[in-house]
Every structure is written in structure tokens, then in C-alpha cells.
Amino acid sequence: MIDALEQAEAAVAACFDTPAWVTTERDLVAALDAAHRIEQRLAAVKLTLVRELDGRGTATAQGASSTAVWLRDRLRLGVGVARRLVELAATLDNARPGVRAALTSGAVDVDQVRVIATTVETVHTTAGTEAADKAVGVLVDWAAQFDATLLRRLGTRILDHVAPDIADAAAEAALRAQESRAARDRHITISEQSDGRLRLAGILDTETAAALRAAIDPLTTPTGPDDTRTPGQRRHDALADVCRLSLRTGELPENGGDLAQVVVTTGYDGLTRQLGTGALDSGLHLSSDAVRRLACDASILPAVLGGTGQPLDVGRQRRLITGPLRRALVLRDRGCAFPGCDRPPRWCDGHHIRHWADGGDTSLANAVLLCGHHHRHVHHGDWVVQLGGDGHPEFVPPAWLDPDQLPRRNHYHRRN
Numbered sequence: 001m002i003d004a005l006e007q008a009e010a011a012v013a014a015c016f017d018t019p020a021w022v023t024t025e026r027d028l029v030a031a032l033d034a035a036h037r038i039e040q041r042l043a044a045v046k047l048t049l050v051r052e053l054d055g056r057g058t059a060t061a062q063g064a065s066s067t068a069v070w071l072r073d074r075l076r077l078g079v080g081v082a083r084r085l086v087e088l089a090a091t092l093d094n095a096r097p098g099v100r101a102a103l104t105s106g107a108v109d110v111d112q113v114r115v116i117a118t119t120v121e122t123v124h125t126t127a128g129t130e131a132a133d134k135a136v137g138v139l140v141d142w143a144a145q146f147d148a149t150l151l152r153r154l155g156t157r158i159l160d161h162v163a164p165d166i167a168d169a170a171a172e173a174a175l176r177a178q179e180s181r182a183a184r185d186r187h188i189t190i191s192e193q194s195d196g197r198l199r200l201a202g203i204l205d206t207e208t209a210a211a212l213r214a215a216i217d218p219l220t221t222p223t224g225p226d227d228t229r230t231p232g233q234r235r236h237d238a239l240a241d242v243c244r245l246s247l248r249t250g251e252l253p254e255n256g257g258d259l260a261q262v263v264v265t266t267g268y269d270g271l272t273r274q275l276g277t278g279a280l281d282s283g284l285h286l287s288s289d290a291v292r293r294l295a296c297d298a299s300i301l302p303a304v305l306g307g308t309g310q311p312l313d314v315g316r317q318r319r320l321i322t323g324p325l326r327r328a329l330v331l332r333d334r335g336c337a338f339p340g341c342d343r344p345p346r347w348c349d350g351h352h353i354r355h356w357a358d359g360g361d362t363s364l365a366n367a368v369l370l371c372g373h374h375h376r377h378v379h380h381g382d383w384v385v386q387l388g389g390d391g392h393p394e395f396v397p398p399a400w401l402d403p404d405q406l407p408r409r410n411h412y413h414r415r416n
Contacts, residue, residue, distance in 0.1 A: 005045070012038075037106030044092075044104040051089035091117045096124070098136035107140055111148035116140065119155035127163040134162040182206055215242050321350025321367055329369045334413035336371040337393040338378070342412050343371035351375055353385045353393075368393045 020028065050071070053059070059070035071082040088110065092100055095117040103113045116139045124132035135158050142154055159167035188202035204212060219238035220231070229237065321329065329350055336343040348369045354360030368385055370378060378385060382398035386407070394407040 008038075008042075036109075040106040040109050041104055043110050044100070047085070047089040047092050047103075050085055051093045054086055054089065088114055096120050096132055096136050098133065098140065102136070102140045102143070108143040109148075112143045112151055115148050115152045115155060116143065119152070119158055123158060123162060127159060127166060131159070131163040138162060179206065321352075321362060325362065325364060325367065326350055328364050329367055332364070332391070333369040333393065333410075335369065335410075336374055337368050337395075337410050338370060338374035339395055339408040339410050340412065341371060341374055341410060343374075345369060347371050349375055351378065351385070353387070365391075 015031075023031065050067070054067040059065075059067040062070065064070035064073070067086050068079060068083040071077055071085060072079045075082070077085070092103070092113065099113060099117050099120060102108045102116065103110070108116065116136065119139060120132050120135050123135040138158065138161050139151065139155065142151055146154065157167070182203075182205035185203050186205045186208070188200065188204075191199040191201070193199060216235060216238035219241050220234040222229070222234070227234075330345045333345075333348075335341070335345050336348050348371050350367050351370045352360045352362070353366050353368055360366050365387060377383070378395075382400075384396040386394060386396065388394045388407070388409075392409065394409050396405050396407050399405055
């Protein structure tokens with residue numbers, strides 16, 4: 001095998017010595033087709049070698065943790081590419097004979113053969129060997145006309161051609177399996193950037209995707225000939241509009257004792273003179289323009305703060321730590337007050353320093369903002385919560401943790 005590959009390599013190298021510009025257009029097209037066939041045949045050889053090396057355990061014998069890792073280092077591949085190479089080699093090794101022949105003949109490429117192999121395996125499981133063999137021929141014929149993406153789409157109805165008597169029932173079962181996978185794989189990832197922006201990524205199931213499109217598509221239409229926003233910017237603005245509309249309904253669940261809302265803190269003088277910046281409850285800041293824009297459609301709650309940032313007057317006191325009292329806690333603590341915690345106010349609950357059951361009142365002097373984890377930790381641990389001389393919370397550690405029991409404070413939110 002090595003001799004044949006070395007001869008092939010020499011023949012390919014010789015092609016570089018032939019200038020393309022002297023070749024006729026017809027010969028160029030023929031050469032391109034030939035190069036593509038050779039490429040696919042070499043891919044089949046490569047997969048055969050990978051499968052044999054994997055079966056022999058060469059990678060682990062040479063100290064690698066897996067064949068994929070060994071290929072990554074040996075061939076300088078990305079680990080994802082190497083892993084898919086090992087998986088495809090195994091798939092091709094176990095595939096119907098016609099699938100392998102299609103690749104070795106150069107009739108299909110690697111992406112197409114992956115689609116053909118998985119589709120044929122599904123047909124074999126559903127309809128048996130005879131139907132699977134028929135499916136190979138049909139899919140290889142389609143591969144001469146369609147790329148891997150279209151081939152996969154056409155493959156969802158392959159049973160109509162090779163086993164029409166069970167096609168409808170199988171399609172229904174496949175659809176249910178697809179919905180099950182979609183439900184399992186659904187997720188949204190929200191990554192906060194250093195400047196306060198968020199990066200969204202995820203996979204929506206079919207039903208949710210339809211709902212999202214129905215909600216934002218009417219809002220993504222350009223507002224007129226002067227609308228210079230890109231499609232991506234219009235989708236962003238549409239999602240923002242949907243969120244604002246949702247917040248205005250007042251029907252969202254409460255969050256930490258308050259209705260779902262965006263909280264911006266700014267100074268009275270700055271707001272009235274249209275000069276002041278504002279701070280979100282996450283600690284990030286907004287420009288004066290953004291503050292004025294939000295103030296046009298917002299409820300404004302006045303609060304009087306002392307020189308140390310201690311809220312002095314926030315309105316009527318209530319029994320529960322909600323409403324004005326909770327807003328006072330947010331202004332004072334800015335998030336979970338436990339030392340070192342970075343949880344923002346929307347993740348926090350109001351905690352009675354002296355428990356309500358023990359006669360503690362519901363007041364700013366007897367309350368502290370804690371995230372769920374530290375709320376449980378304080379209730380079940382030996383930490384003592386108290387207010388310092390400036391009215392801000394501090395936490396006295398248990399003696400086993402700090403024999404001197406020096407009070408500690410959260411400096412994270414002040415720093416940000």
C-alpha cells in the first residue's frame with residue numbers, strides 16, 4: 001500500500017509542474033473532476049487506515065488517550081475534526097457494502113457518504129436489509145445531483161421510494177423522535193461580556209422557534225427607506241421590543257419580591273438637568289441619553305441617601321421585604337452582601353438579620369440582601385450578620401474559621 005501511495009503522491013506532485021494557463025477550458029474542467037474523484041478515493045483510503053489503527057490500539061500504545069487525540073497531534077488537526085474522522089471511519093466500516101463502494105469510486109464525497117451511511121442505517125433498522133440495499137442505490141444516484149445538506153433533507157422521505165408500505169408510520173415515528181431530541185437539546189446560553197453586553201447562543205425546539213419568529217418577524221421589517229440597520233440589528237431591536245412589551249404586561253412572575261423590571265439609579269439633579277448617568281442594579285452604567293430615554297416610560301421612585309450611600313427615606317415600610325424596602329436594600333447593598341459574592345440584586349432575597357420568628361421587625365436596619373446560596377448558608381451556618389457604624393452590612397465569621405472573628409464586608413459591588 002505504501003508503494004502505491006508514494007506513486008500517487010509523485011503523480012500529484014507532477015501536476016504542479018504543468019501550468020494551468022496553457023490547458024484548454026475543457027481539459028481544466030476534466031482535470032477538476034478527476035482531482036475531486038481522487039480526493040474522495042484518498043479519503044476512503046485514509047478512513048480505512050484510521051479504522052485499522054484505531055482497532056489495533058496504536059494510539060494508546062504510543063501514549064495518547066484516544067485515537068482522536070493521537071490524530072490531532074500526528075496530523076495537526078482540530079480535536080473535533082479528528083474525532084469526527086474516527087467516528088466516520090467506524091461508520092463506514094459498519095456500513096452497507098454499497099456505501100463504501102460509492103466513496104472509493106469517487107461518486108460521492110465524505111459529507112455525502114456520512115449522510116448516506118446514517119440514512120441507510122435508519123432504513124435498515126426500520127425496514128430491513130432489502131430496503132437498506134435499495135436505499136444505497138437511490139441515495140448514491142441523488143448524490144450525483146445534490147449536496148450533503150439537500151441529500152439529508154431528501155433522505156427523510158427515502159422510505160417513500162424503498163418501502164412505501166411503511167413510509168407514513170415511519171415518518172411519524174421519526175418526527176416524534178426528532179421532537180424528543182429537540183426537547184432534550186433545547187438550551188439558551190447567556191454570556192456576559194466585560195462591557196455589560198450579552199452574547200446569546202442556543203438551540204430552540206421547533207415550537208419555540210416558530211413562536212420566536214412569529215413574535216419578532218413583524219418587528220424586523222425596515223421602518224422605511226432611511227432605515228440603515230442591518231438584518232442582525234433589526235432582529236436585536238425586535239427582541240428588545242418583545243422584552244419591553246412583556247415587561248409592560250405586568251404578568252411576569254415576581255423576581256426577588258418585586259415585579260420583573262429594569263432598575264436604574266441616578267441622581268435627582270443630574271436627571272432634572274439631563275446630565276446624569278445612571279447605574280443598573282448589576283453595577284453597570286448607562287449614559288445620560290439612555291437614562292433620559294428610559295425615564296420617559298418609567299415609574300420614578302424618589303429615595304434620599306446619606307453621604308455613605310445609606311438610604312434614609314424610601315417611602316412606606318411594609319411587613320414583607322418588598323416594594324420600597326426592597327428598593328432600599330438594592331440601593332444600599334447593590335447585590336448579595338455576603339463577602340466576595342458577585343450575585344446581582346435580581347438573584348437575591350431580603351433576609352431578616354434578627355429573624356421574624358424571634359421578634360425581629362421588617363425594616364432597613366434589620367434587613368440584608370442575600371443570594372439563595374448565602375441565604376441558606378447564613379441560616380444554617382455560624383456566621384453573624386450585623387450593620388456597621390455606617391449602616392452597611394458586615395459578617396462576623398465563626399471562630400473555627402477566624403479565631404479573631406474580624407467582621408468582613410462585600411467589596412465587590414462597591415468596586416463595580
